Every structure is written in structure tokens, then in C-alpha cells.
Amino acid sequence: MSKGKKQDSNRWGTATRAIHSASGPEVYGPGMGAPIGTPIWQSSTFAFREPGEVADAATATRPETFYTRYGNPNFTAVQEAIALLEGGEAALVTASGMAAIMLVFLGLLKNGDHVIAQTCHYVGTMKALEAWLPRYGIDVTLVEQTDLGAFEAAIRPETRLIFLETPVNPTLAVTDLAGVAALARQRGITTCMDNTFATPINQRPIEHGIDLVVHSATKYLGGHSDVTAGIIVGDRERIETLWFGLIIHGGISHPFESWLLARGIQTLPFRVARHNSNAMTVAQFLESHGAVERVYYPGLATHPQHELAKKQMDGFGGMVVFELAGGFEAARNFAARMQLARRAVSLGGTETLAVHAASMIHARLTPEQRAEAGISENLIRVSVGLEDAEDIIADFDQALAG
Numbered sequence: 001m002s003k004g005k006k007q008d009s010n011r012w013g014t015a016t017r018a019i020h021s022a023s024g025p026e027v028y029g030p031g032m033g034a035p036i037g038t039p040i041w042q043s044s045t046f047a048f049r050e051p052g053e054v055a056d057a058a059t060a061t062r063p064e065t066f067y068t069r070y071g072n073p074n075f076t077a078v079q080e081a082i083a084l085l086e087g088g089e090a091a092l093v094t095a096s097g098m099a100a101i102m103l104v105f106l107g108l109l110k111n112g113d114h115v116i117a118q119t120c121h122y123v124g125t126m127k128a129l130e131a132w133l134p135r136y137g138i139d140v141t142l143v144e145q146t147d148l149g150a151f152e153a154a155i156r157p158e159t160r161l162i163f164l165e166t167p168v169n170p171t172l173a174v175t176d177l178a179g180v181a182a183l184a185r186q187r188g189i190t191t192c193m194d195n196t197f198a199t200p201i202n203q204r205p206i207e208h209g210i211d212l213v214v215h216s217a218t219k220y221l222g223g224h225s226d227v228t229a230g231i232i233v234g235d236r237e238r239i240e241t242l243w244f245g246l247i248i249h250g251g252i253s254h255p256f257e258s259w260l261l262a263r264g265i266q267t268l269p270f271r272v273a274r275h276n277s278n279a280m281t282v283a284q285f286l287e288s289h290g291a292v293e294r295v296y297y298p299g300l301a302t303h304p305q306h307e308l309a310k311k312q313m314d315g316f317g318g319m320v321v322f323e324l325a326g327g328f329e330a331a332r333n334f335a336a337r338m339q340l341a342r343r344a345v346s347l348g349g350t351e352t353l354a355v356h357a358a359s360m361i362h363a364r365l366t367p368e369q370r371a372e373a374g375i376s377e378n379l380i381r382v383s384v385g386l387e388d389a390e391d392i393i394a395d396f397d398q399a400l401a402g
């Protein structure tokens with residue numbers, strides 16, 4: 001397999017990286033052209049000409065062809081593309097974002113270790129931190145993400161991992177990446193950052209000193225609401241350790257999922273540029289609307305960490321969160337009246353999606369139980385899509401008028 005064209009990849013710009021690094025191995029035979037569209041290597045196992053070649057593949061670290069749980073050319077294509085975009089040495093594709101996050105936790109931590117994370121995270125991550133890690137004897141301290149001093153104060157001799165997410169799902173609060181990375185590096189603590197909302201186009205945590213980056217690739221990286229996958233990016237040594245964990249843990253991606261993901265990544269810079277500009281337009285519209293009490297978007301000057309966001313992000317992403325002045329009823333009515341935007345969880349696809357968490361996700365809880373869980377009654381989370389911004393605004397305008 002020839003990979004010659006990728007030799008200069010570290011000098012490429014972002015668009016070239018996205019387009020050319022996700023294309024998979026170039027396979028030329030005598031008189032045969034190589035496919036431009038990456039083939040799907042839909043095979044669970046691979047045959048070799050000599051017994052010794054099987055033995056070599058069986059004992060290799062991260063063989064590309066041996067047995068698909070160990071590796072597959074479609075996994076390699078995705079891994080190389082995302083490592084290059086994030087500026088990491090290596091990457092690992094997994095079955096989902098949660099598979100990636102749990103692999104980091106279970107692959108790097110052991111009984112007696114301590115983890116520091118934020119008081120706000122994606123709900124699945126929160127459950128893993130609060131309910132699962134303690135079952136394995138791993139202690140977790142949650143700190144307010146906007147308070148750098150709180151991270152420092154929580155560090156103990158047995159702290160092994162600091163886990164971050166910025167901008168965070170769902171409040172879009174921002175964590176100081178370089179600040180936390182510096183605290184951790186001095187003490188030999190590994191840092192891992194969930195970069196799902198920003199994508200490597202808007203934010204590259206490794207450039208700020210973070211060790212590992214995870215993604216729900218289900219979102220912007222795939223970009224078309226048709227893939228479930230996860231990614232871990234970092235230095236070769238940690239990624240190899242996690243690969244040994246993955247082949248035991250078993251939460252691998254699959255050739256077709258990885259093929260879809262590699263295809264999505266080719267257009268990532270172009271899609272994210274449009275998500276950024278559409279989200280800013282929608283955020284500004286919402287901020288100027290009388291029925292809206294508050295808008296959370298890191299690109300707005302009114303966002304409490306706007307200056308920090310400007311320092312560590314190249315763009316502010318496609319997620320906009322807002323609270324309606326009329327409380328629960330107003331927010332539920334808004335969600336019911338939307339015509340263009342779809343009522344669905346998830347994010348990062350071509351289409352605008354919106355959720356009113358209190359009536360759509362946590363409807364079976366009482367208002368008191370929701371308050372205890374920190375779920376705001378009037379909060380709408382929008383994944384701003386790639387449609388014409390004026391059409392999204394027209395839809396929101398008529399939904400707010402109700």
C-alpha cells in the first residue's frame with residue numbers, strides 16, 4: 001500500500017488535510033488504477049501468503065490488516081485524518097463517543113486513582129464519572145470549570161487524570177485549556193478534553209498543552225446524522241496503551257461506519273465555517289428578541305468567558321443555547337411550534353435540531369426533581385444547521401411569536 005502522498009501532510013493547510021488524509025490506502029496493481037473513493041474493507045479477517053506473515057500481524061501493535069477488532073484500513077483512514085487535524089501523533093476510532101470516553105477512563109485508571117472533572121459535562125460522561133468510576137475504586141472530584149483555582153485545589157498525590165469539556169454540553173461554559181494543562185503537566189497528570197462541540201477546526205486542545213482529545217464523532221466529524229462513532233487523539237504511547245485496552249474492551253468502530261466518518265471529515269472545514277456563521281447570526285437574532293431572556297453563545301460579547309473563548313478558539317461553533325422569558329410553558333410552546341428545525345437530540349448534522357430538555361428529555365421528572373438535577377425549565381438547545389440562516393431565523397421568529 002502506497003502512502004507516498006501523505007508524506008508532506010504536516011505542511012498542509014486545514015482543507016488539504018481534511019480532504020487528502022481521509023482517503024485511505026492507495027492500492028495499485030499491475031495496470032490497475034487506485035480508487036479515488038475509498039473502498040469499504042468490509043472484512044472481519046485478512047488472509048496472508050505465508051504463515052510467518054500471520055504470526056507477524058498477530059504480534060504487531062495496531063496491525064492494519066489481521067483481524068478487524070485489531071485494525072482495518074477504513075479505521076486507519078479516519079485515524080490518520082483526525083490525528084492530523086487535531087495535531088496529535090496518533091488516533092483511535094471507537095464504536096461511539098461514550099466508548100471513547102470509557103476507554104480513556106478504564107484504560108488509563110486503576111483502583112485507588114483520583115480524577116478531577118467539571119461539575120457540568122455531557123450527561124453520559126457525568127453518569128460515568130458519578131456512578132461508574134466509584135464502582136472501580138476510582139475517586140472523582142467535580143469542580144466549577146470556570147475557576148482555575150478550583151482545579152489546582154482539587155489536585156491530590158493520587159490524581160491521575162483531569163477530564164475537561166469546553167464549550168460544555170449544554171451550558172456552553174468555557175474552560176481555560178492552557179491554564180489546566182500547565183497545572184497538570186507540572187505534576188505529571190494526564191489531561192483529556194472532549195472537543196465534540198468545537199471540532200479541530202475551531203479548537204485544537206493539543207496546541208494548548210492537553211494530552212488527549214476525545215470526540216463524539218457522531219456529531220460534527222460525521223456531520224450528516226448517520227454515523228455513531230468516537231475518536232481519541234494523542235501521543236503514540238498513550239494511544240497504543242488505549243489500543244491494547246480497546247481490543248479487550250471490544251468497542252470498535254466498523255468498516256462502513258468509519259468509511260462514512262472519513263467521508264464526513266473531508267468536508268469538515270467547510271461545514272464548520274458555515275455552522276459558525278449561521279450560529280452567530282441566530283445567536284444575535286435571539287439576543288435581540290424580546291421573548292428571549294438570555295442567550296449562551298461563546299461568540300457573543302455577553303458570554304461570561306467570551307475573551308477566553310476568543311483566545312483559545314478560531315470559531316465559536318454551531319451550538320446556541322437560550323432561555324425563554326415565559327418559563328417552561330413558553331419553551332415547550334416554542335419547541336412545539338418549530339416547523340423547519342427538527343425536534344431531536346444529538347447535534348452537528350446538516351439540519352437544525354432543537355431540544356427543550358425539560359419537556360422532551362426529562363419530562364417524567366417533577367419540576368423539583370429537575371431543579372435538583374440542574375435542568376433549567378426554560379432552556380432550549382439548538383444545533384444550528386447548514387440551511388440558509390434567514391430560513392432558520394424565520395422559523396424561530398414564528399415559533400417565538402406563539
Ligand SMILES: Cc1ncc(COP(=O)(O)O)c(C=O)c1O
Pocket residue numbers: 096097098099122124165169194196197215216217218228229230346
Ligand atoms: C459532548 C459530548 N460528548 C460525548 C457524547 C457521547 O457521544 P456518543 O453518543 O457518540 O456516544 C455526546 C453525545 O451527545 C456529547 O454531546
